[in-house]
Every structure is written in C-alpha cells, then in structure tokens.
Amino acid sequence: MAVGLFLIFTNDQCDTGYDVVLWIEEEVALHGFIPPRMGVHSANSSARQKMEAGIHVIDRLFKK
Numbered sequence: 001m002a003v004g005l006f007l008i009f010t011n012d013q014c015d016t017g018y019d020v021v022l023w024i025e026e027e028v029a030l031h032g033f034i035p036p037r038m039g040v041h042s043a044n045s046s047a048r049q050k051m052e053a054g055i056h057v058i059d060r061l062f063k064k
Contacts, residue, residue, distance in 0.1 A: 018047055021054035028061045035062055 017040070027033035038055050042048045 016047065017042060018050050018054065021051050021058070025054055025058050025061065028058050035059075 021038075024033065024035050024038075028035050035058050038058070040048050040051045040055070042051065
C-alpha cells in the first residue's frame with residue numbers, strides 16, 4: 001500500500017515541491033522529524049535533480 005504526504009500551504013506564496021523538500025530537510029536536521037518515504041514526480045528535469053539531491057541529504061541526516 002502506498003502512502004502519500006500532501007502538504008497544503010495556506011500562505012500567498014507559490015510553494016513548490018522543492019520548498020517542501022527544503023522544509024522537511026530543516027525539520028529533520030533541527031527537530032528530529034522522521035521523514036516520510038519520498039519520491040519525485042516532475043516533468044521539470046532541473047527541479048527533479050534539485051529535489052532528488054535534497055532527498056539524498058534528508059536520508060543522510062536521518063541515518064545519523
């Protein structure tokens with residue numbers, strides 16, 4: 001069974017998937033947040049690379 005994480009931002013900014021990855025990275029690093037299993041679904045190859053790199057950092061931080 002697949003479980004998804006959906007975050008809805010209620011501010012006026014246009015948040016992106018990369019913003020979500022950065023938020024999760026900060027929460028893992030500073031607050032011991034247990035990250036969900038993540039994957040990237042994007043047709044934007046530049047954004048995909050940035051998000052995948054961010055997820056890699058999150059994995060390293062979590063495994064410390």
